[in-house]
Amino acid sequence: MRVAGLPAGIVLCIRALIPAILAFILIQRPEKLMHVALVSVAFFGFLFLDSSVTIQMNTGGTVMFGIVPLVGVLIPAIVVVGHFLVDRCGSSDDVY
Numbered sequence: 001m002r003v004a005g006l007p008a009g010i011v012l013c014i015r016a017l018i019p020a021i022l023a024f025i026l027i028q029r030p031e032k033l034m035h036v037a038l039v040s041v042a043f044f045g046f047l048f049l050d051s052s053v054t055i056q057m058n059t060g061g062t063v064m065f066g067i068v069p070l071v072g073v074l075i076p077a078i079v080v081v082g083h084f085l086v087d088r089c090g091s092s093d094d095v096y
Helices: 006-028 030-059 067-089
Strands: none
Touching (some): 030 067
């Protein structure tokens, strides 16, 4: 669906506002890292799928996805996996 004008501005504003809110929450409440990371994976995963469909349609299927949206999903996904592994394999009392 093609969006232009004011609706496009609103969509772009929301797409910029959500990561800003997530960053603000993470700065204010670092103990909520796992929750923010999971929401980030969901949000950036949606953006990745949305952009992948657009890229595939515009290139005729020769390019599958963009690098920037992929990195946007991978960074919070790595944080989630890392946080999960630290919670399972280590304790908070371990200091090296």
